[in-house]
Amino acid sequence: MAAALLEMQGIVKRFGPVTALDGVSMTVHDGEIHAICGENGAGKSTLMKVLSGVYPAGSYEGTITYDGSSVEFRDLKDSEARGIVIIHQELALSPHLSIAENIFLGNERSHRGVVDWGATHAGATELLRRVGLREKSGTRVMDIGVGKQQLVEIAKALSKDVRLLILDEPTAALNDEDSAHLLGLMRTLKEEGVTQIIISHKLNEIMAIADSVTVIRDGAVVETVSSADPDVSEESIIRAMVGRSIDQRFPHRDPEIGEELFRIEDWTVHHPSDPGRVIVDGASLDVREGEVVGIAGLMGAGRTELAMSVFGRQYGSSITGRALKRGQEIHPTTVQRAIAAGLAYVSEDRKRFGLNLIAEIRHNVTAAALHKVSKRGVVDAGHETKVAQAYREQMRIRSATVQAPVGQLSGGNQQKVALSKWMFSDPDVLILDEPTRGIDVGAKYEIYTIINQLASQGRGVIVISSELPELLGLCDRIFTLCEGRITGVQDRGTATQESLMRLMTQERTTT
Known part of the structure; x- marks a missing residue:
């Protein structure tokens, strides 16, 4: 040696x-x-x-x-x-x-x-x-x-x-x-x-x-x-x-899938500074009550751009297509309208777009739904603290107090705060973009458990992930994207890493 x-x-x-x-x-x-x-x-x-x-x-x-x-x-x-x-x-x-x-x-x-x-x-x-x-x-x-x-x-x-x-x-x-x-x-x-x-x-x-x-x-x-x-x-x-064995990387779930909850049809998004460049090209996908749906694609396929354009048009220009919730067309053209329509989006970059790192845990948890802890436009600090403490216990956020700045937390605990923030807004559809990026296996298991709990409540969950085993372990159906186009959709029982990769590298839309 x-x-x-x-x-x-x-x-x-x-x-x-x-x-x-x-x-x-x-x-x-x-x-x-x-x-x-x-x-x-x-x-x-x-x-x-x-x-x-x-x-x-x-x-x-x-x-x-x-x-x-x-x-x-x-x-x-x-x-x-x-x-x-x-x-x-x-x-x-x-x-x-x-x-x-x-x-x-x-x-x-x-x-x-x-x-x-x-x-x-x-x-x-x-x-x-x-x-x-x-x-x-x-x-x-x-x-x-x-x-x-x-x-x-x-x-x-x-x-x-x-x-x-x-x-x-x-x-x-x-x-x-x-x-x-x-x-x-x-x-x-x-x-x-x-x-x-x-x-x-x-x-x-x-x-x-x-x-x-x-x-x-x-x-x-x-x-x-x-x-x-x-x-x-x-x-x-x-x-x-x-300190223990994790026999299964993914917690068991018996899905109870209901009616269609949310759908986008023929969704097209152009580059914000180059309108002639199409980033998302006629994408259509749906999620049902109690269902976890995955979106797979190589880097640059348009996964995050699709999510951000749907949630308040935070990305893109010349956006066309329809968004429907329970069969009725909705218009989530701003973040506020998207939240009001029952949508939530947890960004892949929690430090830049998902959290205020210098603010306390309690302020982050309530940030997307301040009206629920306010009276006549003034935040009720006591109520806000109680809400944050409840989420700290429920989500097992490792912090002695909800007054601690989020920037002091580990990556896994920051992600739990980001999830708490959007859970407090009580959405029907949650879009989770790389929800376990940079998180250890123990914290991943806890995040997977939370995703399963959300689905069991009848919500629709859309998971974007670069890790194919994660999508295969979590999702009921998986849509694949290549160069901004939906190239296929596979059920949990038939999808494999190889079949998904074939679709992720396929240029033309399949049915």
Whole structure:
């Protein structure tokens, strides 16, 4: 076995009375890919922030030994100077700057205080070649997709002579193709001698890429195992993560499906700034009372655009088609009208569009239906608190009080707050866009249970997901989208990943 590159011993990190890390010890060997797994809030990201200097020496207890010597990092620059680079789940790129400018931001190629643009673009081009990104270095970051942005972040890390690369949920927002490319790049970097730590909830990727796995639960290390051990599997890692066995990834449901509740017919949406470009092309779909309907499609197929255009026309231009609820045409042309018509939409980007991160839990829970906790236009704070407390208990939101800012919660608990917000508006139809993105397996099970409960109440639930196993485990029917067109619909009993993928890559509508 290779020598230890990193040893963290007895790391304790507290935030006031809360102990986030309780004596964590971990060893990472030179040249390996080391995975860290755990439920949301287990302490994974906190541990990496201690390592990288985001939480500086003196703010935690314990010791860090790196490359044979004891280290105490005061900030990110300290750790980067030693070749430790962290790429956070929320990418830290400037969208209006070029790829080259982003790669060397804060690490400029200059001569006597003047940026050397020739060296900047030449260096960026070489780094883009190294990560397999075929984009011109002058392209603005805002003009490339999330998968390519992730590669720009890695190119930026490589420009700093990285020796230990930390990737926090690197594939959470990527489609299967981009994820596969990124994992291939990680293997290449390993061959080049770059040691890597990956935090991920996607256990199939962990099993495919990692040499060893450390599981953290409630701020403490449960175990560190070798992925080559025949006794190590996704199920064994899940048991270590949640402290129990999850025999079924999806809770059992006996659907009681009623009459048609909501339908869209011949729904067409054009690009908001390029009216000649059709994003959703004559889509028709329906959901019945008590039914969970899925929408599957590759990235760029138009899934989110379809949902946002239906819910208050938040996306698109020249929108045509009909929306019907219980057979009667409705006109959800604004968010307010959509809510009044009994529709709700939980965005895939909860941090930007779903929640107010600096506001308290109680304010977020009631935000979509303030009239229900108001008297003569004034919010009744006591009533609002009671409502939020009821949802905190019902949804098992892990927070000591509903006065806590939502930004302090883990991703899974933030998603529960977002769901609570729309449940409080008492909708008949809920559109859930990537409801479990970036959430661990334990929290996913809880979200699935909530979806089943909503359906059992007679509501119609539409789930958009990039994970085909999730749609197959949850949905009664699954519609497929390709290039903005509905290409088919399959029942739970007949759908498979292969049949859905065929329809997701099919250009013409089928019946």
